[in-house]
Amino acid sequence: MNPRKEATYRMLSLIAAVIFVLPCVFLVFLTFDINPDDLWQMDSLMEFICAYKNTAILAIAGVITKLIGAFYRIPLLNIIGTEGNGYYSVAFSIYSVALMLTSYSLPLAVSKLVSARVAVGEYKNANKIFRGAMTFALLAGGIVSLLVFFGADFIATTIMHLDMSAYALRVLAPCILIVALLGVLRGFFQGMGSMIPTAISQVIEQIVNAVISIAGAYLLFNAGRVVGKTRCDKSFGPAYAAAGGTLGTVLGALSALIFVGFIFLAYHKVFKKKMKRDHSGKRESYRTVYKVLFVTIAPVILSATVYNISDFVDTALFNNVMAAQGFSKKEYASLLGIFQGQYSTMINVPLSISSALAASLVPSLVATVQTGNRKQVHNKINTVSRFNMLIAIPCAVGFITLAKPILNLLYFTQDNTTAARMLQMGALSVVFFCLSTVTNSVLQGLDDMMTPVKNAAISLVIHIVTLFLMLVVLKWNIYAVVLSKIIFSGAICILNAKALRDRIGYVQEKKKTFLIPTLASLIMGVIAIVIHLIFELFAGPYIATIIALLAAVAAYGVSIVALGGITEEELLGMPKGAALVTICRRLHLIRGEYK
Numbered sequence: 001m002n003p004r005k006e007a008t009y010r011m012l013s014l015i016a017a018v019i020f021v022l023p024c025v026f027l028v029f030l031t032f033d034i035n036p037d038d039l040w041q042m043d044s045l046m047e048f049i050c051a052y053k054n055t056a057i058l059a060i061a062g063v064i065t066k067l068i069g070a071f072y073r074i075p076l077l078n079i080i081g082t083e084g085n086g087y088y089s090v091a092f093s094i095y096s097v098a099l100m101l102t103s104y105s106l107p108l109a110v111s112k113l114v115s116a117r118v119a120v121g122e123y124k125n126a127n128k129i130f131r132g133a134m135t136f137a138l139l140a141g142g143i144v145s146l147l148v149f150f151g152a153d154f155i156a157t158t159i160m161h162l163d164m165s166a167y168a169l170r171v172l173a174p175c176i177l178i179v180a181l182l183g184v185l186r187g188f189f190q191g192m193g194s195m196i197p198t199a200i201s202q203v204i205e206q207i208v209n210a211v212i213s214i215a216g217a218y219l220l221f222n223a224g225r226v227v228g229k230t231r232c233d234k235s236f237g238p239a240y241a242a243a244g245g246t247l248g249t250v251l252g253a254l255s256a257l258i259f260v261g262f263i264f265l266a267y268h269k270v271f272k273k274k275m276k277r278d279h280s281g282k283r284e285s286y287r288t289v290y291k292v293l294f295v296t297i298a299p300v301i302l303s304a305t306v307y308n309i310s311d312f313v314d315t316a317l318f319n320n321v322m323a324a325q326g327f328s329k330k331e332y333a334s335l336l337g338i339f340q341g342q343y344s345t346m347i348n349v350p351l352s353i354s355s356a357l358a359a360s361l362v363p364s365l366v367a368t369v370q371t372g373n374r375k376q377v378h379n380k381i382n383t384v385s386r387f388n389m390l391i392a393i394p395c396a397v398g399f400i401t402l403a404k405p406i407l408n409l410l411y412f413t414q415d416n417t418t419a420a421r422m423l424q425m426g427a428l429s430v431v432f433f434c435l436s437t438v439t440n441s442v443l444q445g446l447d448d449m450m451t452p453v454k455n456a457a458i459s460l461v462i463h464i465v466t467l468f469l470m471l472v473v474l475k476w477n478i479y480a481v482v483l484s485k486i487i488f489s490g491a492i493c494i495l496n497a498k499a500l501r502d503r504i505g506y507v508q509e510k511k512k513t514f515l516i517p518t519l520a521s522l523i524m525g526v527i528a529i530v531i532h533l534i535f536e537l538f539a540g541p542y543i544a545t546i547i548a549l550l551a552a553v554a555a556y557g558v559s560i561v562a563l564g565g566i567t568e569e570e571l572l573g574m575p576k577g578a579a580l581v582t583i584c585r586r587l588h589l590i591r592g593e594y595k
Contacts, residue, residue, distance in 0.1 A: 068203075072210035076245055077341045078413040079217045083330055084238030085337030088245050090160050090319070091168035092340075093312045098148055098176045100305050102140040106133060106183035107190065107198075109296040114191025123271070123278040126191070132289040133184045141180030149173035161319040162333055164239035168246045175250040178257055185260040192271075197263045205256035213248025220244030235330055299449060306456045310488060313464060314481050321471040335418070335478040342411055342419035343426065343482065350395040350430050351437070369446060378506050385438050386513045390565065392434035393514070394556050397521035399427040401529050402552075405545040412542075418478070426482040432489030439496035446503060455495035463488035512565055520559035528552040561589045 077085050110133045117126040148155070149170055156166035182201070189197040224240025284292075315336065322332035368376050399406075403423040407416035440452040466487050470480035500506040531551040535544035560566055561584050568581055 068206040068210050072213055072248075073341070073345055074410055075214055076217055077337075077411060079214065079221060080241035080245055081238055082334040082337035082341065082414065083235065084217075084221070084241045084245075085341035086333030086335070087162065087165040087168050087239050087242035087337075089336055089340035090156070090162050090165035090315055090333075091172055091242065091246060093315045094148065094155055094160070094169055095172045095176070096308060097305075097312050098144050099179060100301060100308060102144050102176055103137065103180035103183040105297045105301050106137060106180060107187035109133070109293060110184055110187025111190035113292060113296060114188055115193070118192060120280065121278060122280050122282060123274045124280075125282065125284045127271070127275060128284055128286065128289050129293070130184065130188050132286055132293055133187070134181070136290070136293060137180035137184045138177075141177035145173050145176040148176060160316055161323045162329055162336075164235050164329065164333070165242070167239050167243040171243045171246045171250060175253050178250065178253045182253060182257045182260060185257070185264055188264070189260070197260050201256035201260045204259055205252040207252075208255040209248040209252030211248070212251045213245045216244030216247040217241045218244070220247075235333075238333075302453060306453050306460060310460055310463060310485075313460075314467065314484070317464070317467060318471065318478070318481055321468075322477060325475065327477075332477075338419045339422060339478055339481060342407060342414070342416065343422040346399065346406070346423055347426065347430055347433075350392055351433055353391055374504060377504060381438075381442050381500075381506060382509050382513070385435065385508060388434050388438050389431070389513050389517050390560065392431045393517040394521040394524055394552075396427040396430045397518075397525045398528070398549075398552060399423045399430070401525040402532065402545065402548060403427075405532060405541060405548070409542055409545045422479065422482050425479060426485060429482075429486045429489050432486065432493050436489055436492040436496060439493065439500060443496065443499060443503075448499075448503065451499050451503075452496065455492055455499065458495060459488050459491035462491050516563045516565035517560065520556055520563055520565060523559045524552050524556040527555040558587065558589060 080088060110129065113129045114126045117123070117129065152166040152170040152173065153163070156169055157163040186198045186201065189195075218241075220243055221237050221241035224237040225234075227240065228234050228236035318336065319332055322335075323329070368380055400423075404416060404420035407414075407419050407423070411419070440456075443449075443452050463484050467480055467484035470476045470483060474480070476483070497508065528548045528551060532544045532548035535547050539547070568584075
């Protein structure tokens with residue numbers, strides 16, 4: 001990279017940092033109902049952490065890891081290219097399925113079972129849960145790791161029809177066992193009431209992952225190019241680079257495992273003393289422990305598999321159909337790399353915010369359900385749905401109007417024409433996925449765990465059928481994957497809405513939830529396009545994009561208040577709400593007497 005490009009990259013990274021940090025910080029305050037004024041009045045950061053305890057610790061760790069994860073994927077894609085990202089994505093889709101089957105549910109299950117026994121002083125039974133879970137992790141993680149490692153060529157060539165992804169998949173294979181063991185240790189500490197080992201290990205894991213992924217991709221890309229010259233195949237460069245990128249995932253997880261392992265060894269003496277003081281008469285056999293583990297793990301695995309297997313199915317179906325239609329491996333690997341590396345990365349930004357808002361709903365919803373007040377339950381669902389749509393709808397419109405400029409700002413070494421078209425076509429899925437995330441959480445909060453799984457399974461079948469028709473009959477290649485995601489998320493929304501109507505008589509409010517945010521977003525979109533066109537003439541495309549984004553945020557904020565999408569009472573309930581109301585009154589967006 002020449003000095004000019006490097007300087008540009010650093011400047012854009014700094015700008016991106018500001019863009020990502022502020023929403024994440026705001027999200028933490030909003031989700032956990034933290035008043036900033038309380039923070040400034042505290043004597044130290046430690047007092048703040050103690051006040052909000054485990055919630056704050058995990059929230060801070062989550063923000064840090066999300067920021068690191070968002071940053072390193074941009075230079076990684078710029079190094080490995082779209083073809084390399086295609087191999088990288090295929091390997092990760094298989095790896096994700098393997099994790100779901102072996103370790104996805106372990107932290108939750110171990111935490112739940114250990115905490116239940118510790119709460120009644122049964123430390124010896126808690127230890128049996130830990131040992132049983134470690135045995136399960138060793139067996140399941142070890143067997144699946146070996147199957148993936150030795151079967152990498154078969155999986156990559158026969159199932160995924162992309163043989164060059166075998167290199168990345170083989171590097172990832174040991175990580176299945178590592179993550180399984182790590183999940184048990186994290187779950188144990190969470191069950192003991194301490195989130196600190198999990199939080200710190202997450203940050204360590206992500207930092208090592210980011211550094212090693214970028215360095216590994218760069219070094220192995222050059223090594224692959226040398227191999228490619230001797231074998232007369234340029235795909236070795238991107239394939240080796242993808243393997244280098246996955247190396248960061250393995251070493252990051254290993255670093256976290258070593259850290260948590262040391263913490264466990266240091267704590268084990270204390271835990272032994274607690275076991276000696278355990279005078280409870282109840283002793284569980286390992287047969288009982290394994291039965292309880294299975295009963296706890298199985299529903300989570302089933303749910304996670306239904307929700308997340310669509311990426312694996314999409315990749316396998318897409319690759320096989322494209323190969324049958326005569327496309328080269330390099331062509332459909334590049335298309336898949338664009339889809340996963342650029343399109344999915346952008347779509348996941350508003351989805352992560354939606355997930356946090358939905359997660360914050362569940363505890364209060366459960367408490368409200370216990371009161372039996374149906375009106376309060378409806379109001380809570382309405383509030384979270386509205387705020388979700390206040391984020392999702394403008395994001396969707398922003399992707400439609402400024403897709404190409406935003407992608408050019410972040411992925412300046414790539415041709416983003418295809419990615420921009422995908423983002424414009426698939427923007428509607430942001431709204432559907434965000435809404436389905438809320439409705440899934442609502443149903444779970446109502447203690448209805450199987451209805452979301454059943455609805456997701458039905459939607460998955462519809463999704464696969466439509467994807468097959470669009471690939472084979474209409475021959476829309478990668479755009480078929482994008483459009484089928486809209487159908488998948490839309491089907492979940494419809495089925496969940498029907499389930500909520502049948503279960504508690506809930507019908508979603510339309511005007512403030514959908515109509516007003518859509519109108520405000522359209523106004524925002526028009527202003528953003530005009531601002532970008534004007535500033536691009538004399539300030540260049542990058543500066544024009546940044547100014548257009550800032551103008552879009554301001555235009556949307558003004559429009560949503562002016563149209564009545566947010567009331568004065570709701571503004572007052574936000575951090576610095578009184579100041580926001582004062583500004584809105586001075587702009588004549590709110591009229592009448594102070595309330």
